[in-house]
Amino acid sequence: MKKLKKFIKKLKVLTRPEAKKDNSENKFKVLLFYPNEPMVGVTPSNLALLSACLKREGYEVKLFDCSLYKSIRYEPRPDGEEGHQLTVKNKEHAEINRAASPLKEKEETQDELRARLGQVKKSPIDDYVKLKTTNPYDDFADLVEDWKPDLIGISVVDSTIEFSYNFICQIRGKKPHVVMGGTGATFSYEKILNRGYADFVCAGEGEEALPELCYRLQNNIQCYDLKNMYLKGPDGKIIKNSQRPTVDIDTLPFPDFSIYDDMRFYRPFMGKVVRMAQIDWDRGCPYQCTYCAAPAIMANNRKEKIGKYYRVKDEDKIFEEMKFLIKEYRLDFLYISSETLLIIRKDKFKRIMERYKKEINLPFWCQSRLDTFSDERTKLLKEAGCQSVSVGLEHGSEKVRMKLLKKALPNKKVYEGFEILAKYNIRPTVNSMMGLPDETREEVFETIEINREISKIMKGNHNLNVFTFVPFSGTHLRKICIDKGYVDPEAPISFSFYKESMLTMPTMTKKEIAGLEKTAPLYIGLDKSYWPQIKIAEEDSEKGHEMFEKLMIVLKEKREKEEMQLNVTIAEDHLASPMVNFGGKIDYK
Ligand code: B12
Ligand code: SF4
Numbered sequence: 107m108k109k110l111k112k113f114i115k116k117l118k119v120l121t122r123p124e125a126k127k128d129n130s131e132n133k134f135k136v137l138l139f140y141p142n143e144p145m146v147g148v149t150p151s152n153l154a155l156l157s158a159c160l161k162r163e164g165y166e167v168k169l170f171d172c173s174l175y176k177s178i179r180y181e182p183r184p185d186g187e188e189g190h191q192l193t194v195k196n197k198e199h200a201e202i203n204r205a206a207s208p209l210k211e212k213e214e215t216q217d218e219l220r221a222r223l224g225q226v227k228k229s230p231i232d233d234y235v236k237l238k239t240t241n242p243y244d245d246f247a248d249l250v251e252d253w254k255p256d257l258i259g260i261s262v263v264d265s266t267i268e269f270s271y272n273f274i275c276q277i278r279g280k281k282p283h284v285v286m287g288g289t290g291a292t293f294s295y296e297k298i299l300n301r302g303y304a305d306f307v308c309a310g311e312g313e314e315a316l317p318e319l320c321y322r323l324q325n326n327i328q329c330y331d332l333k334n335m336y337l338k339g340p341d342g343k344i345i346k347n348s349q350r351p352t353v354d355i356d357t358l359p360f361p362d363f364s365i366y367d368d369m370r371f372y373r374p375f376m377g378k379v380v381r382m383a384q385i386d387w388d389r390g391c392p393y394q395c396t397y398c399a400a401p402a403i404m405a406n407n408r409k410e411k412i413g414k415y416y417r418v419k420d421e422d423k424i425f426e427e428m429k430f431l432i433k434e435y436r437l438d439f440l441y442i443s444s445e446t447l448l449i450i451r452k453d454k455f456k457r458i459m460e461r462y463k464k465e466i467n468l469p470f471w472c473q474s475r476l477d478t479f480s481d482e483r484t485k486l487l488k489e490a491g492c493q494s495v496s497v498g499l500e501h502g503s504e505k506v507r508m509k510l511l512k513k514a515l516p517n518k519k520v521y522e523g524f525e526i527l528a529k530y531n532i533r534p535t536v537n538s539m540m541g542l543p544d545e546t547r548e549e550v551f552e553t554i555e556i557n558r559e560i561s562k563i564m565k566g567n568h569n570l571n572v573f574t575f576v577p578f579s580g581t582h583l584r585k586i587c588i589d590k591g592y593v594d595p596e597a598p599i600s601f602s603f604y605k606e607s608m609l610t611m612p613t614m615t616k617k618e619i620a621g622l623e624k625t626a627p628l629y630i631g632l633d634k635s636y637w638p639q640i641k642i643a644e645e646d647s648e649k650g651h652e653m654f655e656k657l658m659i660v661l662k663e664k665r666e667k668e669e670m671q672l673n674v675t676i677a678e679d680h681l682a683s684p685m686v687n688f689g690g691k692i693d694y695k
Contacts, residue, residue, distance in 0.1 A: 134324040135166045136316075137255035137282070138365065139246075141262065141270035142173040144237060148441045149370050151384040152288065153261050154361030156312055162359055163317045168253060169365035170246055170273075176237035229374035236369070247276040257283045257320060259312075260304070264290040264578050264599035271303045283323055285335075287312045289399050292406075293580035294599075295336045299344050307336040309346070310406070313353045349406075352413040355389055356420045360430050371435055375471070376494065376533065380439035382471075383431060387424050387458070390416035391445040393475070396512045397500070397539065400445065402580035418450050421458060428466055439493075440470040448478035448487075459486040469493045476523035477515055488530040494569075495527065496535045499560075501542070502552035510542060512582075520556070524563045535569040536560060540626070541607040541619040542575050543587050550614075550622050557630040566668030572626035574607050574619055576600065621645060624654065631661045 138153050157167045238245075250258070260270045267290055274284060286298055287308035295307040306329065308315050315334035322329050329335055333350045363371075363383055373382045391400040392415075404415045419427075431437060448455065472487075473496035487495075501507045504517045527534050538557065540550045557570045577584035577593050587593040592609040600608055607619040621644030622629075628640045636657065643654040 133164070133166045134257070134320050135168070135253065135255045136160055136320060137250065137253065137258045138167060138169045139258055139260040139270065139273070140169065140171045140173065141260060141266040141273065142171065144175055144177070145173055145231075145235065148373060148382055148384045149363055149366045150261070151361045151363075151386050151443065152312075154363045154365060155358060156259065156261075156287075156316055157365045158359040158362040159313045159317055160320065161362060163320075165317065165320050167362075167365060168249075168255070170249055171366060171370065172242055173370060174235070174238050174367055175242045176239050229377050229379055231372065231374045231379050234369065234372040234379050243273060243276045246273045247278055250277050250282070251279065255282050257285060257323060259316060260284065260286045260291075261288040262286055262290040263288060264294060265576070266290065267294055267298060267303065268598045271301075274303065285316070285319060287316070289403070290579065290599075293399065293402065293578075295346075296344065297596075299336060299338055305337060309334050309336055310349045310403070310412075311353050313358060314350060349410045349412050352407065352415070352417070355386075355417050356423045360427050361386075363431065363435050371437065373439075375439060380469075381435070381437050382439045382441050383435055383437055384443045385428055385431065385440045385470075386419070386443050387447070388416070388418040388444050388450065390414070392416045392449070393446065394512050395498075395500075396510065396582035396586075397542075397575065397578075399578060399580040401582065418454070421454065421461070424458065425461060425465060432466070432468065438468060440466075440468055442470050442472040444472060444474070446474050446478060447472045448474040448480075448483050452483075455483060456486060459490040462490040467491065471496070473497065475515065477519040479523045479526045481526055481529075484526045484530050484532065488532055492532055494533040494535060496537065497523070499536050499538045499553075499556070501538060501549075502554065502556035503549055506542065506545070506549060506552075510583075517556075521559070521563070524560050528563050528565070528567070531567070533567050533569070534560075534564065536571065538570075538572045539575040540572055540622055541609060541614065543583065543590060543592055543609060543611060544613050546613045547618065547622075551629075554626060554629045557626075561630060565671070566665070567672050570627070570630055572623060572630075574623050575609070577608060617646060618644075621650075628654075628657050628661055631664060632657065636660070 138157060140150065140153055153169060157169070160167050258274070262270055267286070270286070274281070283306070284304040285306040285308055286304040291298060291304075291307045292309045295309065298304050298307050306319065308319075311334070315332070319329065319332060319335060321327070322332060329337060330339060330345055331347060333347050336344060336346050339345045371381045371383055372379055375382070390403070391398075392404070394401045400415070407413060407415045428440070432440075444450075450458070469491045471494045472492060476497050476499065479495075498513070499520065500511050500513055500515075507513050507515055524534070536557065538553045540553060542549075553572060557572065561568060561570065575583075576599060577587045578599060584593065587609060588595050590611070592611045597608060600606075606616045609619075610616070625640050625644050628643065629637065632640070639653055639657060643650055643657055645653075
């Protein structure tokens with residue numbers, strides 16, 4: 107019965123009208139574009155999936171990926187906008203990268219910057235990845251001129267919308283059609299279409315919508331009724347087409363990561379270098395946090411009656427896909443991208459973990475909510491090879507967490523979660539925010555205090571991040587910020603790392619938030635006797651920068667001692683698999 111269902115699903119895909127079309131002559135070319143900061147994150151599966159869907163239907167695909175550029179500078183735009191570059195260098199450096207002071211007149215990738223700020227361990231990534239030093243804008247314009255794509259498909263989050271348009275502006279001669287997709291595009295479609303950043307916005311999922319757009323453009327068929335596409339009608343008004351049912355994630359082709367440069371698979375991880383890619387076991391999340399876009403996607407799916415947002419893949423599909431990707435891209439470490447991995451049904455989760463250990467046996471990193479780390483599930487995770495988990499603590503105050511952020515996570519659950527992670531020696535990356543609407547300095551210190559407690563529980567085996575809050579589109583908190591007049595709804599949404607707060611509010615200034623973000627690792631990591639000096643280091647002045655440098659040395663020395671202690675703990679860990687020595691160890695020849 108299960109096999110029959112699978113067969114029918116596959117048949118449905120193969121009999122779609124586009125699939126029948128022979129595109130062998132006069133191939134329609136799609137240039138996918140990933141406007142990313144240098145070396146940020148893993149290779150995303152979304153573009154890889156879209157590429158696979160396009161190639162399945164005979165379209166030609168290439169990718170322009172900004173991730174491998176050493177520096178992406180400010181580029182003046184014909185529309186007079188500032189350009190909103192992501193990376194920082196030269197005179198804008200100080201302006202844009204305030205929180206990252208002390209500001210050095212040198213080029214830094216985000217990884218390097220984070221290592222310098224004491225947020226992550228330095229790794230020998232430079233031995234594996236040689237970043238390009240050519241001008242990315244010229245390279246992009248040259249590629250468009252030489253390859254002549256018919257369509258450019260850009261995947262954006264809010265903070266990369268303006269940035270991606272910088273590139274579109276550089277195209278010489280006739281512009282191909284442009285479509286933007288991704289969560290950022292879905293919720294910021296009005297701005298994108300009204301400002302002419304793209305001709306189409308793909309709302310929601312693109313696996314079926316994008317190939318259909320290509321088909322229509324290739325065959326000169328109008329797109330005014332194309333499902334999932336938002337576009338300007340003949341009268342200049344925006345047409346919002348309804349959305350098609352959410353895709354059946356079990357019938358999708360394997361993601362085509364071949365579009366990415368081979369160097370993109372190398373990632374720094376806990377001071378080492380691994381070959382990693384994004385592996386999807388599920389899609390979506392059923393929770394309601396007010397700073398996240400997931401609830402809005404869920405509400406949209408309900409309104410559009412297009413099916414559930416949260417879906418888990420069939421077990422066999424998960425394993426077939428993983429095995430293929432590991433072999434094809436010589437991966438030795440996986441990033442399991444689930445937003446909340448441990449809510450997969452208990453029996454299914456147990457089976458997947460047991461199979462993983464037997465059939466895959468590679469270390470991995472994943473993310474889940476703190477209240478999902480039961481003893482039983484965490485033990486399974488550990489035994490399967492989980493090295494690290496990313497968890498959202500969000501804030502130190504239970505009240506702020508539960509009321510403002512609508513994350514039903516009491517402090518008791520927070521501590522229990524970390525006790526269990528410590529028991530199984532799984533290293534957490536803990537993410538918190540500061541600069542929330544109406545947040546006070548005292549409340550920021552609640553976040554600092556709870557992180558100090560976590561540090562004790564984890565005995566230094568952790569990565570504790572406190573970042574400035576960004577009111578992303580589609581989130582309930584953005585609405586609150588706009589209603590209170592704290593955020594200009596027209597202002598471009600800044601990239602979240604190391605940029606000043608977007609909020610203008612009475613409780614804290616942007617400068618104060620920037621200073622606190624910069625010094626949070628010091629407040630968390632050093633003895634309280636250093637706090638008066640750290641207060642000085644908060645300042646954006648020469649004195650402040652000097653103090654910051656001095657204290658960072660103290661913090662690094664303390665961390666080194668903790669690391670040495672940690673190595674002993676890992677060696678003594680009875681559950682630790684040989685995989686704790688991951689990184690560049692696997693020979694696939
Ligand atoms: C995995 C993940 C990452 C990965 C990969 C990033 C990426 N670009 O995909 C990493 C770790 C690198 C990452 C980093 C960041 N992320 Co992230 N990430 C996710 C997560 C958890 C899953 C995304 C995913 O892979 N889903 C599965 C794929 C298949 O779905 P998808 O990406 O939505 O793509 C589908 C459609 O959107 C559409 N589509 C996507 N692109 C395109 C392009 C075209 C042309 C078309 C037609 C369609 C289309 O078709 C795809 C297939 O259906 C989402 C949460 C979520 N609910 O989406 C957050 C999310 C996308 N991330 C978010 C943010 C904010 C970030 C960061 C800015 C975080 C930070 N502080 O640095 C960076 C930005 C990096 C960047 N330049 O993209 C926000 C974006 C919010 C917004 N309104 O824009 C989300 C929604 C989470 C949230 N809290 O709300 N992230
Ligand atoms: S923050 Fe995490 S748990 Fe909350 S809704 Fe978003 S993805 Fe789900």
